[in-house]
Amino acid sequence: MERLQKIIAQAGIASRRKAEELILEGKVKVDGEIITELGYKAKKNAQIEVNDKIIEKEDKVYFVLNKPKNVLSTVSDHKDRKTVVDLIDTKERIFPVGRLDYDTTGLIILTNDGEFSNEIIHPRYSIEKVYDVTIKGILKATEIQQLEKGIYLDNKKTLPAKVVIVNIDKNKKITNLQLTIKEGRNHQVKNMMKYFGHTVVKLNRRRLGTIDLKGLNIGEYRRLKPFEIKQLKRLANSNELIK
Numbered sequence: 001m002e003r004l005q006k007i008i009a010q011a012g013i014a015s016r017r018k019a020e021e022l023i024l025e026g027k028v029k030v031d032g033e034i035i036t037e038l039g040y041k042a043k044k045n046a047q048i049e050v051n052d053k054i055i056e057k058e059d060k061v062y063f064v065l066n067k068p069k070n071v072l073s074t075v076s077d078h079k080d081r082k083t084v085v086d087l088i089d090t091k092e093r094i095f096p097v098g099r100l101d102y103d104t105t106g107l108i109i110l111t112n113d114g115e116f117s118n119e120i121i122h123p124r125y126s127i128e129k130v131y132d133v134t135i136k137g138i139l140k141a142t143e144i145q146q147l148e149k150g151i152y153l154d155n156k157k158t159l160p161a162k163v164v165i166v167n168i169d170k171n172k173k174i175t176n177l178q179l180t181i182k183e184g185r186n187h188q189v190k191n192m193m194k195y196f197g198h199t200v201v202k203l204n205r206r207r208l209g210t211i212d213l214k215g216l217n218i219g220e221y222r223r224l225k226p227f228e229i230k231q232l233k234r235l236a237n238s239n240e241l242i243k
């Protein structure tokens with residue numbers, strides 16, 4: 001027996017709060033009967049309808065993929081380009097948790113668990129993401145200090161980042177660094193570098209919270225282990241910034 005709002009959220013139809021609203025508005029039926037009680041628990045095999053549409057309850061699956069370059073982080077593409085979903089052999093309707101740019105490689109999680117996905121990507125929860133970054137130009141000490149304090153992107157200050165310089169090639173004028181951030185704004189790493197006039201020429205995500213790419217070559221994937229899923233959930237909730 002599971003709470004109705006949890007089942008709806010897990011099916012990826014709405015957040016738990018929105019699901020509660022739907023229940024209170026009388027838009028949810030269990031075995032044909034409208035239920036407006038928030039504490040209602042449905043049986044495993046109950047037929048649940050939201051706005052008169054039956055929701056499908058799938059087994060939850062969780063994958064970690066080492067995304068190659070030139071693959072989209074979407075479910076489908078109108079131009080028929082390859083997507084991360086195409087790379088995973090499963091019958092479940094999975095989607096990527098957050099995004100990596102078309103030309104970014106590395107760690108991306110895919111699941112059919114909408115609630116898990118919300119927890120991982122919601123800005124309220126701040127899971128560490130570690131990127132290997134190659135930029136044009138030499139990243140100066142003053143720039144590192146600013147990144148560590150936070151810079152203004154679109155009028156909003158970034159959370160403090162960690163910077164580790166891996167290599168500076170003075171002849172080619174290229175810097176390799178490892179950047180750890182706790183947010184996932186659109187093109188965030190590229191925009192953080194652009195702020196100082198540096199173009200990102202290579203970007204790879206190597207870690208998300210406790211999950212890394214050990215044992216996964218580019219294009220390879222594996223299922224997350226139950227303890228890894230639990231760890232990620234715990235991490236998301238323990239890092240909660242705003243209630």
Ligand code: URA
Pocket residue numbers: 099100101102104186187188189190191203
């Ligand atoms: N930051 C970016 O700019 N791109 C990515 O793909 C991920 C983080």
